[in-house]
Amino acid sequence: MPIPGLILRPYQPSDFDALLAMDQLCFPKTIAYGRHEMKSYLQSEDSHCIVAQVPGPEVSGTIAGFILTESDAEFAHVITLDVLESHRRQSIGSLLLEAAEQEASSRGVTSMYLETATTNKAAIALWKKHGYRETATIKNYYGRGQSAFEMQKHLERKSK
Numbered sequence: 001m002p003i004p005g006l007i008l009r010p011y012q013p014s015d016f017d018a019l020l021a022m023d024q025l026c027f028p029k030t031i032a033y034g035r036h037e038m039k040s041y042l043q044s045e046d047s048h049c050i051v052a053q054v055p056g057p058e059v060s061g062t063i064a065g066f067i068l069t070e071s072d073a074e075f076a077h078v079i080t081l082d083v084l085e086s087h088r089r090q091s092i093g094s095l096l097l098e099a100a101e102q103e104a105s106s107r108g109v110t111s112m113y114l115e116t117a118t119t120n121k122a123a124i125a126l127w128k129k130h131g132y133r134e135t136a137t138i139k140n141y142y143g144r145g146q147s148a149f150e151m152q153k154h155l156e157r158k159s160k
């Protein structure tokens, strides 16, 4: 069951530090994005970021997860999908992914793809549950001995 009070909203620049910190908590050092790279993705005209916010001690709530995608014509690339460990298995990742797919589809995107570490069982299960299929194995994608699956899903074309 999703968390009561959960909202999905567009990224705003004041979220930046929370998103950077979350990415560094969610991934090993070799995979997490650094400040500069994360900023360049978030500032790109081709990227789209949706944030999941839950009620929390701060007035503005707590950011529990986010999805960052980048699109080019009919293709959208999932740059990252992160959910705080304390908020996992409550459908936040799924809701973020569905929202990103809908947003991409409304802009004419017909194919979403991503890379995920071949050892990342939770992520692979999530992608498969949402209809993503392995299209390739990219050896040493994250550095020596750390390979990735490329996974892809066809989206139905929807007009805006």
Ligand SMILES: CC(C)(COP(=O)(O)OP(=O)(O)OC[C@H]1O[C@@H](n2cnc3c(N)ncnc32)[C@H](O)[C@@H]1OP(=O)(O)O)[C@@H](O)C(=O)NCCC(=O)NCCS
Pocket: 026, 027, 080, 081, 082, 083, 084, 087, 088, 089, 090, 091, 092, 093, 094, 095, 114, 115, 116, 117, 120, 121, 122, 123, 125, 126, 127, 129
């Ligand atoms: C992968 C991740 C985004 C999932 O987020 P989440 O909010 O927990 O996902 P959901 O609750 O929507 O789970 C959807 C489905 O994914 C699968 N899944 C999620 N976590 C799983 C786990 N730890 N083990 C096995 N399957 C898992 C299940 O099929 C689950 O459905 P179910 O709960 O009905 O069984 C989260 O674990 C995370 O942030 N991990 C670290 C960052 C990461 O690996 N991101 C993916 C980048 S490729």
